[in-house]
Amino acid sequence: MNARASYLRTKALYLRELRGYFDTPAAYVVAIVNLLLSGYLFASPLFLQNRAVLDSFTSAAPLLFLFFIPAVTMRLYSEELKSGTYELLATLPVLDEEILAAKYLAALTVFTFMLAGTLLYPVTLFALGRPDWGAAAGAYAGLWLTGACLAAIGVWASSLTRNQVVAFIIAFLIGFVLFAAGKVHDFMPPGAAALADFLGFDSHLNRLARGVLDTRDLAYYASVAGYFLYLAALDARTRRLTP
Amino acid sequence: MITLKGLTKRFGDVSAVSELSFEVQPREVVGFLGPNGAGKTTTLRMLAGFLAPTSGTAELAGFDVRRDSLEVRRRIGYLPENNPLYEEMDAGEYLEWIADVRGLSGPARSARIRSGVEACGLGEAVAKPIGLLSKGFRQRLGLAAAMLHDPDILLLDEPTSGLDPNKTREVRDLILRLKEAKTVLISTHILPEVEAVCDRAVILHKGRLAAVGAPRELLRQAGGAARVRLCLKPGSEPGGIGAARAVLEAEAGASGVEAVDAREQWEFTLEFAPDAAAPADPREALFRLSVGRGWTLLELRRLEATFESVFRELTL
Numbered sequence: 017m018n019a020r021a022s023y024l025r026t027k028a029l030y031l032r033e034l035r036g037y038f039d040t041p042a043a044y045v046v047a048i049v050n051l052l053l054s055g056y057l058f059a060s061p062l063f064l065q066n067r068a069v070l071d072s073f074t075s076a077a078p079l080l081f082l083f084f085i086p087a088v089t090m091r092l093y094s095e096e097l098k099s100g101t102y103e104l105l106a107t108l109p110v111l112d113e114e115i116l117a118a119k120y121l122a123a124l125t126v127f128t129f130m131l132a133g134t135l136l137y138p139v140t141l142f143a144l145g146r147p148d149w150g151a152a153a154g155a156y157a158g159l160w161l162t163g164a165c166l167a168a169i170g171v172w173a174s175s176l177t178r179n180q181v182v183a184f185i186i187a188f189l190i191g192f193v194l195f196a197a198g199k200v201h202d203f204m205p206p207g208a209a210a211l212a213d214f215l216g217f218d219s220h221l222n223r224l225a226r227g228v229l230d231t232r233d234l235a236y237y238a239s240v241a242g243y244f245l246y247l248a249a250l251d252a253r254t255r256r257l258t259p
Numbered sequence: 260m261i262t263l264k265g266l267t268k269r270f271g272d273v274s275a276v277s278e279l280s281f282e283v284q285p286r287e288v289v290g291f292l293g294p295n296g297a298g299k300t301t302t303l304r305m306l307a308g309f310l311a312p313t314s315g316t317a318e319l320a321g322f323d324v325r326r327d328s329l330e331v332r333r334r335i336g337y338l339p340e341n342n343p344l345y346e347e348m349d350a351g352e353y354l355e356w357i358a359d360v361r362g363l364s365g366p367a368r369s370a371r372i373r374s375g376v377e378a379c380g381l382g383e384a385v386a387k388p389i390g391l392l393s394k395g396f397r398q399r400l401g402l403a404a405a406m407l408h409d410p411d412i413l414l415l416d417e418p419t420s421g422l423d424p425n426k427t428r429e430v431r432d433l434i435l436r437l438k439e440a441k442t443v444l445i446s447t448h449i450l451p452e453v454e455a456v457c458d459r460a461v462i463l464h465k466g467r468l469a470a471v472g473a474p475r476e477l478l479r480q481a482g483g484a485a486r487v488r489l490c491l492k493p494g495s496e497p498g499g500i501g502a503a504r505a506v507l508e509a510e511a512g513a514s515g516v517e518a519v520d521a522r523e524q525w526e527f528t529l530e531f532a533p534d535a536a537a538p539a540d541p542r543e544a545l546f547r548l549s550v551g552r553g554w555t556l557l558e559l560r561r562l563e564a565t566f567e568s569v570f571r572e573l574t575l
Contacts, residue, residue, distance in 0.1 A: 021362050032348075035348070
């Protein structure tokens with residue numbers, strides 16, 4: 017199994033996944049709704065408080081992602097399990113991990129485009145005021161990493177079921193737990209609060225949004241994404257044992 | 260080329276396939292038969308590497324389906340049941356995609372695609388989205404995709420299901436053309452297909468092997484009741500068709516008589532149990548009986564045992 021052949025296979029799989037997104041209106045709809053809602057989040061502090069800041073966007077964007085990313089990822093496996101094309105895919109001479117990588121990267125690509133669309137707003141801010149560009153870059157990096165985690169959760173959820181709605185709900189719930197864990201430390205005893213802070217998105221995202229790049233935060237994102245991708249890979253293996 | 264040894268698949272408590280053993284020789288076309296739910300699809304899925312067996316082994320081209328799944332998948336062409344395809348792709352694009360995933364490149368890639376399109380008569384479908392193709396074209400596209408890398412072994416799960424008779428014939432001819440070069444295991448429940456295409460038949464019943472052999476051989480073994488068709492001119496017996504039937508039942512020594520009044524003729528199907536009392540060929544006695552009764556005999560013919568009756572006997 018040489019690396020180049022594996023790369024070419026994964027590339028072919030990836031391009032087909034990506035096509036699957038751009039051939040159907042779903043991805044466009046999600047991207048446009050995302051753009052509208054995040055546009056509102058940008059515009060409200062700008063016009064109501066006359067401040068050129070990203071805060072309200074960075075704090076609310078993860079909540080939007082909780083809906084939009086599962087909507088993007090839910091079809092990855094579920095659709096193929098339902099239509100039977102998964103059997104086609106799984107009986108081609110490709111590794112289950114290559115299939116997974118192609119699907120995850122395709123979802124990540126769509127999400128990256130969605131996030132890139134919102135860059136329009138900070139660009140406007142730079143034109144109008146003097147925001148902290150280091151903090152803005154950090155915030156975007158944090159949002160992207162948060163999205164990458166949610167996409168990994170979504171891919172795994174999709175690999176569990178042939179029903180896209182179920183896949184969406186599972187991904188949403190797990191994402192919501194991680195989202196909410198970052199918000200509850202005021203109500204918890206100190207020990208539990210530290211744990212909740214560590215598990216939740218908020219503490220990591222806030223540090224990045226202040227422009228602080230800490231390897232512990234990067235390790236957090238990598239472990240969450242890695243864990244769910246690992247589960248999805250395990251899942252593909254057990255599926256060969258039971259359909 | 261294909262060797263199954265005690266292949267078993269259980270889903271929870273349900274045995275889908277149990278202790279299945281048989282072999283397929285190189286360049287042999289074997290029909291894989293059985294009623295719905297007999298375990299054909301499960302078996303083919305195990306051979307294609309989609310499902311892992313619960314126990315037992317299967318080897319294709321010398322590679323074990325469990326240990327060397329990737330090597331097996333590289334050497335076989337598999338057409339899954341219901342022929343799933345990516346609806347949104349064009350037929351041509353789909354073949355190109357399969358070629359890419361299978362690692363074909365350069366002139367070999369385009370040559371294989373071209374020959375696939377040609378062999379399966381896909382010319383006019385190439386530029387159309389798969390979702391808009393007719394069932395016949397879809398089936399041929401599935402076959403073309405399964406054969407794109409020129410595998411030695413083909414596993415085809417009901418390649419002609421849902422096709423009209425003309426399309427069935429086309430697919431059958433395609434398989435006959437493959438026969439010289441490939442080893443084919445083809446699952447179906449259309450029996451004339453097996454007689455037309457296959458060197459041997461493997462009959463599965465409730466996940467177990469019910470019979471293996473050449474279709475003719477299975478016919479001979481099954482033997483069964485001799486059947487004779489007898490047609491009379493209407494009005495031959497003054498009492499009507501019922502009376503004629505009563506005479507046949509009483510005097511011909513048949514174990515069963517069916518009578519149909521087809522207006523231009525009375526049709527009888529007589530069944531003779533294969534026991535010592537009945538004569539080897541009942542036609543002579545029937546001729547004499549008809550002459551004696553003054554009946555106008557239009558037809559007297561021995562009916563061959565059909566593959567269908569063999570199948571029914573083994574799987575009911």
